[in-house]
Amino acid sequence: MVPIGPTSRIVVGIDGSDASKGALVWAIGQAKLTGATLEAVIAFKRPTGAYGEPAILPGDLDFEGEARRTLGDVIAEALDSAGSEGCEVLTTVVEDNPTVALLRASASADLLVVGASGHGSVVGALIGSVSEYCVHHATCPVVVVRHPPQ
Template structure:
């Protein structure tokens, strides 16, 4: 098999700063390393800001885009560190996360998202964003369960 045929190409990883999304990013980077691909980490945000654990500003308007960029950069460092084994780019978008991910990944070879389920049996089920992506994406979607992927 040629290197070109073995390459997974562009892998999208949805991120919101949660432990599950960091696990998804780690998995995406490991897959890209194995296949010669690149990773694009995507953070889609929408108001209200408290959904993401962001604090309101002391003064002035809240800069959602700036906060999202900061959260995504911090999540990438937390997940894989500064010495990234593959190229990881960042993309921040405004909008419903499930819809934004599907729009962002046009032309990608793979989408990786974290499981947003909570405890008990629901932990085995994908959350609303992952479920939407699995049902509507015209390309493979990997849903990472748990945060212990290293």
């Protein structure tokens, strides 16, 4: 296991779900405990139409702005819950597939933290599981913070 300390980096994946909020609260606690740098990553994808062409959408939708707002809201809530003293959260907003974005961000990290919704194997197989993919493909240790389904 790679030692976690003041020169270490923890990456946590955020998508606005309760599972990702729980992962961030856990990661804040770990960063405060170890003195590691904490980076919260959110990824977004613009919808595509047939043949991968950009989808025609009504109005001017700001996907990046919405991702930034979601990230800011989740961080504020988590810092309020975990106690904001002694922890700075760096932010990264990426236009990419969430699994690709997290694996890239964590390539030079000492720890990757992700949330799991707890949907189980059937729903996970149908919609895909970012946490499961990260466990199998990340080059650093991965902590999965489980959140039970509603």
